[in-house]
Amino acid sequence: MLRKIVLKRALVENFNWWSDDGNPLALLIFFNRNPVLPVSDLKFEPKQGFTVCGLTQGTSMIPQGLTAIKEGLPYLLEGALVNIAVVLGAMALGFALGLPLAVGHVYGNRKTRSLIGIYILFFRGIPLLVLLFLFYFGLFSLSGINASAFTVAIVVLGLISAAYQSQILRGAILSLPEGQMKAALSIGMSKKKAIFFVILPQALRLSIPGWSNEYSILLKDSAVAYALGVAELMARAHHVASRTYQHLYLYLTAGFIFLLLTYLGTKGLNVLYKKVGIPGYLR
Amino acid sequence: MTMGQTILRVENIHKELGGKAILNGVSLSVRKGEIKVLIGPSGAGKSTFLQSINFLVMPDQGRVWLEEKPINPTDKKALYEYRQQVGMIFQDFNLFDHLTALANVEIGLIRVKGMKKNVARGRAMDELERVGLKNQVLQYPAQLSGGQKQRVSIARALAMDPKVMLLDEPTSALDPELIGEVHSVIRDLAIRGMTMLMVTHQIRFARSLASEIVFMENGRILEKGPPEKMLSDAECSRTREFCSKINEMSGHLC
Numbered sequence: 001m002l003r004k005i006v007l008k009r010a011l012v013e014n015f016n017w018w019s020d021d022g023n024p025l026a027l028l029i030f031f032n033r034n035p036v037l038p039v040s041d042l043k044f045e046p047k048q049g050f051t052v053c054g055l056t057q058g059t060s061m062i063p064q065g066l067t068a069i070k071e072g073l074p075y076l077l078e079g080a081l082v083n084i085a086v087v088l089g090a091m092a093l094g095f096a097l098g099l100p101l102a103v104g105h106v107y108g109n110r111k112t113r114s115l116i117g118i119y120i121l122f123f124r125g126i127p128l129l130v131l132l133f134l135f136y137f138g139l140f141s142l143s144g145i146n147a148s149a150f151t152v153a154i155v156v157l158g159l160i161s162a163a164y165q166s167q168i169l170r171g172a173i174l175s176l177p178e179g180q181m182k183a184a185l186s187i188g189m190s191k192k193k194a195i196f197f198v199i200l201p202q203a204l205r206l207s208i209p210g211w212s213n214e215y216s217i218l219l220k221d222s223a224v225a226y227a228l229g230v231a232e233l234m235a236r237a238h239h240v241a242s243r244t245y246q247h248l249y250l251y252l253t254a255g256f257i258f259l260l261l262t263y264l265g266t267k268g269l270n271v272l273y274k275k276v277g278i279p280g281y282l283r
Numbered sequence: 284m285t286m287g288q289t290i291l292r293v294e295n296i297h298k299e300l301g302g303k304a305i306l307n308g309v310s311l312s313v314r315k316g317e318i319k320v321l322i323g324p325s326g327a328g329k330s331t332f333l334q335s336i337n338f339l340v341m342p343d344q345g346r347v348w349l350e351e352k353p354i355n356p357t358d359k360k361a362l363y364e365y366r367q368q369v370g371m372i373f374q375d376f377n378l379f380d381h382l383t384a385l386a387n388v389e390i391g392l393i394r395v396k397g398m399k400k401n402v403a404r405g406r407a408m409d410e411l412e413r414v415g416l417k418n419q420v421l422q423y424p425a426q427l428s429g430g431q432k433q434r435v436s437i438a439r440a441l442a443m444d445p446k447v448m449l450l451d452e453p454t455s456a457l458d459p460e461l462i463g464e465v466h467s468v469i470r471d472l473a474i475r476g477m478t479m480l481m482v483t484h485q486i487r488f489a490r491s492l493a494s495e496i497v498f499m500e501n502g503r504i505l506e507k508g509p510p511e512k513m514l515s516d517a518e519c520s521r522t523r524e525f526c527s528k529i530n531e532m533s534g535h536l537c
Contacts, residue, residue, distance in 0.1 A: 280422075281424075
């Protein structure tokens with residue numbers, strides 16, 4: 001309890017990332033009202049003078065690179081938090097939409113299935129960058145919804161992820177033996193109950209390895225939010241690099257942070273997979 | 284043998300799958316306490332027939348009565364109600380793999396019958412004890428032997444208080460050594476007066492239990508009669524041929 005309060009306070013004070021009305025949906029609205037710093041507002045000022053390599057008074061490149069990393073790191077890590085927020089938001093939205101899509105795709109009637117098919121074709125078939133621009137500069141601004149770039153990034157990545165997550169889950173549902181549904185029906189369960197109590201608990205477990213793949217893709221895709229001007233990790237790396245001239249070092253650092261986040265996330269999902277694994281059930 | 288009223292009656296079941304007629308007008312009725320054994324070559328339609336009785340396979344044509352009450356499978360609520368009363372045992376057990384033995388039996392009581400959790404637990408424990416699995420209640424299906432799994436599935440069906448049980452080759456996926464334990468559970472059911480319709484090729488078992496043996500081929504019932512007659516001196520030559528084959532296999536000539 002105390003930890004929760006402390007965490008909440010930390011979020012409010014440091015990042016202003018929490019709404020006080022306790023509504024989880026308000027988080028998105030909140031983001032929208034208090035947009036994450038856009039790229040144009042980035043103001044990294046190196047404390048020490050940097051020089052373009054080769055034109056300077058004899059200092060070697062390596063110490064300059066390391067100093068740039070040291071100075072830029074807190075700045076980059078703040079950006080990494082933006083990426084994490086985008087990924088978590090998109091994963092959650094993708095799951096909330098992907099689950100009914102998967103169930104509809106497997107058990108729905110022909111019309112439902114073809115509608116879901118069209119949705120999936122649309123969001124899997126158009127490049128992320130095109131969709132981001134389409135939504136940010138197109139749909140959202142035309143329809144008069146005032147959404148921040150950050151929100152649009154979460155929404156678009158979430159809609160794309162829903163398409164992929166629905167297919168991960170659909171594959172898992174289809175991989176279950178047909179007898180599971182038959183057995184559930186045979187004791188008098190309705191189809192809905194059978195899906196909810198018998199099929200999904202098993203299919204969700206089987207989906208975890210697929211999700212870890214989806215997580216790593218989303219994390220890397222979140223860097224494309226840069227194109228909308230979201231000051232995420234890559235945007236900040238570029239910003240710092242252009243003020244210190246240490247591009248190689250800054251991009252290496254950004255790459256390393258992405259790598260670390262991918263590693264930690266997939267590792268975490270792997271732990272979860274083992275934790276919820278069914279005893280004796282080897283897959 | 285004394286027989287009560289008709290529990291289950293099916294008439295003129297037709298089913299076509301992929302343009303091929305699997306069932307060509309199968310009719311059958313089972314009276315209270317009766318045990319009917321279905322035999323026949325593979326592809327005869329025995330499994331499809333059993334599954335169309337409780338509409339897991341939707342028949343193209345045909346009608347079903349439970350205790351003389353016609354069943355309308357398009358009425359979902361009535362269908363779910365009916366299926367509770369018709370226990371089904373599958374060849375490959377079909378236990379819910381993510382649940383313990385206990386939870387497998389409880390789930391129907393809680394989610395279908397709406398029982399309170401602790402009441403359901405007591406009932407499920409009783410059923411598992413009855414099939415001799417008191418010490419395995421907290422194991423998961425993957426930790427149980429085939430015979431144990433089939434006994435859990437019988438307990439799961441029994442917990443719903445079925446009026447009749449449909450058993451689709453309950454021991455054909457089992458090692459020879461595990462068949463006995465499942466047979467003895469089914470024998471207990473018979474002694475307690477459970478009405479059953481069973482597909483099996485365990486001919487000695489069928490002979491000792493069945494009130495009638497029904498021979499199916501090509502989606503039709505060719506012949507039926509008491510086990511002694513069917514297995515030694517059937518009227519139809521095709522039945523005789525099939526029965527002598529399975530008699531040979533079980534090492535007993537009749």
